[in-house]
Amino acid sequence: MTLAPPVAHEGPALQAQVQDTPGMRMLYSALNHLDDAAARLNLDPNLHRILRTCERTLTVAVPIELDDGETAVYTGYRVQHTSVPGPCKGGVRFHADVSLEEVTALAQLMTWKCAVLNLPYGGAKGGVSVSPATLSENELRRLTRRYTYAIMPIIGPKKDIPAPDVNTDERTMAWMSDTYSMLIGEASQEIVTGKPLILGGSVGRADATGLGVAIIAESTMKRYGTPIEGARAVIQGFGKVGYWTAHYLAQAGCKIVGVSDVSGGYTHPHGLDVEAMLKYTKTSPTRTLAGYTTPGLETVTNEELLLLPCDVLIPAALEDQITSLNADRIQAKYIVEGANGPTSSTADKILHARGVMVVPDILANAGGVTVSYFEWVQGLQAFPWDLAEVQKNLRRFLYNAFDHVCDFSEANQVSLRQGAFMLAVSRVAEALAQRGIFP
Numbered sequence: 001m002t003l004a005p006p007v008a009h010e011g012p013a014l015q016a017q018v019q020d021t022p023g024m025r026m027l028y029s030a031l032n033h034l035d036d037a038a039a040r041l042n043l044d045p046n047l048h049r050i051l052r053t054c055e056r057t058l059t060v061a062v063p064i065e066l067d068d069g070e071t072a073v074y075t076g077y078r079v080q081h082t083s084v085p086g087p088c089k090g091g092v093r094f095h096a097d098v099s100l101e102e103v104t105a106l107a108q109l110m111t112w113k114c115a116v117l118n119l120p121y122g123g124a125k126g127g128v129s130v131s132p133a134t135l136s137e138n139e140l141r142r143l144t145r146r147y148t149y150a151i152m153p154i155i156g157p158k159k160d161i162p163a164p165d166v167n168t169d170e171r172t173m174a175w176m177s178d179t180y181s182m183l184i185g186e187a188s189q190e191i192v193t194g195k196p197l198i199l200g201g202s203v204g205r206a207d208a209t210g211l212g213v214a215i216i217a218e219s220t221m222k223r224y225g226t227p228i229e230g231a232r233a234v235i236q237g238f239g240k241v242g243y244w245t246a247h248y249l250a251q252a253g254c255k256i257v258g259v260s261d262v263s264g265g266y267t268h269p270h271g272l273d274v275e276a277m278l279k280y281t282k283t284s285p286t287r288t289l290a291g292y293t294t295p296g297l298e299t300v301t302n303e304e305l306l307l308l309p310c311d312v313l314i315p316a317a318l319e320d321q322i323t324s325l326n327a328d329r330i331q332a333k334y335i336v337e338g339a340n341g342p343t344s345s346t347a348d349k350i351l352h353a354r355g356v357m358v359v360p361d362i363l364a365n366a367g368g369v370t371v372s373y374f375e376w377v378q379g380l381q382a383f384p385w386d387l388a389e390v391q392k393n394l395r396r397f398l399y400n401a402f403d404h405v406c407d408f409s410e411a412n413q414v415s416l417r418q419g420a421f422m423l424a425v426s427r428v429a430e431a432l433a434q435r436g437i438f439p
């Protein structure tokens with residue numbers, strides 16, 4: 001593993017803690033991307049030092065009473081990278097692999113993502129280290145409410161606004177918003193985004209990340225000369241991001257030749273019927289694709305899925321999926337990162353050298369936070385928009401960011417990831433320089 005170079009005053013603590021965990025690898029990748037951008041921008045080392053650290057890190061115990069009367073205690077986190085550009089913004093993840101390092105990396109990535117899209121937010125992320133599938137609905141509700149209570153001191157509609165992420169959804173956001181409102185004694189729907197429509201959610205939020213990934217994948221193929229009609233797409237993950245990406249790419253004329261979820265990978269040379277697959281997951285015993293079948297379908301492992309020949313590969317499940325172990329065997333022309341941090345920094349270099357174009361997460365999956373921003377604006381103004389307004393503005397924000405990142409990267413002869421990070425870091429650093437250091 002290549003470690004990011006130490007920065008003076010950072011101290012040896014972080015370096016000494018290095019363990020080869022996915023969360024740690026992700027954190028080092030995030031820091032490597034920042035350091036690379038800082039070096040290329042010739043960034044003031046004082047600003048760089050601040051941007052390498054997180055403004056606030058909270059670790060909380062989340063005890064809950066289980067249905068059988070036993071007590072379980074989980075560990076939760078909320079990390080705020082910076083509030084310099086505006087309030088902090090980022091999702092909440094429930095997953096067994098959640099760690100402080102992973103949440104820290106994801107909080108930093110949120111800062112850069114918001115900056116690429118010119119959204120007035122800094123980055124944050126939260127999570128609880130838990131396997132939600134092992135909990136009943138009542139246990140999940142108690143977990144969500146206790147976690148919300150535990151992070152209460154640092155969240156707020158003008159401080160830090162959580163949203164859904166892996167294994168959390170509208171229902172989780174409804175519980176979070178209710179808990180926060182009860183505790184402060186006033187209705188506060190703007191405390192979270194990704195809420196149900198009836199509770200102040202935005203039309204177009206549920207599919208926004210996947211629609212955004214599809215828009216960016218289409219824009220990439222258009223700009224770099226691959227016809228969209230008939231283009232072969234492979235998508236890892238069939239959740240909120242993966243399914244909607246598949247839906248919109250199929251609608252645009254792409255052939256979805258492979259998808260996977262936690263149960264494994266499914267391929268069809270003539271293209272999969274993603275709507276039939278979604279319908280199957282709604283009633284399958286595990287709510288996954290396990291057991292799905294149709295004539296001509298072949299099953300592969302998740303590892304094999306990433307290596308299928310295709311035009312565009314979309315990792316939309318978890319981080320650290322494309323690494324030094326498989327990057328030299330990826331056959332896609334383009335990788336469009338639906339997930340956060342799916343490509344390690346070593347893999348990134350291998351892919352760049354092989355001419356595989358990688359559209360980075362901080363651009364590719366920014367549709368979700370962009371519509372979250374619209375939801376927050378609608379909440380603050382208590383004035384809902386219609387779907388046409390939401391999607392028109394989403395396209396405007398994404399096309400602007402895409403063109404800007406591509407033009408900048410081409411002009412500076414750097415990869416799209418390097419260009420996106422350079423733009424993002426320069427914007428946040430400029431805001432930091434203008435504000436100065438308090439006091």
Ligand code: NAD
Nearest residue numbers: 166167209237238239240241261262316317339340365368
């Ligand atoms: P989700 O929980 O809805 O779906 C995750 C999917 O990944 C599921 O289909 C699951 O079965 C699958 N999966 C889990 N482990 C897998 C494995 N080892 N191999 C293959 N598939 C596996 O989560 P989501 O909201 O779709 O998030 C997916 C990724 O996108 C995460 O990295 C998340 O941070 C990122 N993201 C989400 C949003 C959003 O709005 N939901 C926005 C930006 C980025």
